[in-house]
Amino acid sequence: MNLGDLLEKLVRRGRLLSLITLALMACLVLADIIIPPDYVRFPWDGIGGFAALLGFAGCAFFIAVAKGLGVLLVYKPEDYYGEEHEHDPPSADRREHD
Numbered sequence: 400m401n402l403g404d405l406l407e408k409l410v411r412r413g414r415l416l417s418l419i420t421l422a423l424m425a426c427l428v429l430a431d432i433i434i435p436p437d438y439v440r441f442p443w444d445g446i447g448g449f450a451a452l453l454g455f456a457g458c459a460f461f462i463a464v465a466k467g468l469g470v471l472l473v474y475k476p477e478d479y480y481g482e483e484h485e486h487d488p489p490s491a492d493r494r495e496h497d
Contacts, residue, residue, distance in 0.1 A: 424451070 409416065432447030439445040 427451070 428448045428451045431450070436445060443449050
């Protein structure tokens with residue numbers, strides 16, 4: 400079996416893999432809540448599931464910042480290149496100028 404076949408099998412079972420991953424993450428958060436930590440450096444380190452919540456909030460924050468930067472700096476309006484579409488033949492006015 401080559402790598403391509405393995406990847407195709409994984410893609411076909413994508414929903415199952417997603418559910419398994421979500422269940423594993425939920426189990427880890429539950430274990431973090433149930434099992435008390437041996438050493439707590441900060442008060443919030445002792446809160447069960449805090450690291451998962453902080454990681455999710457940080458990820459959501461960075462996605463929002465990236466989306467905001469994309470809207471401000473990268474995205475262009477739909478008519479940015481003018482009224483003509485790339486698949487339309489050039490107009491008579493344009494052919495005269497070329």
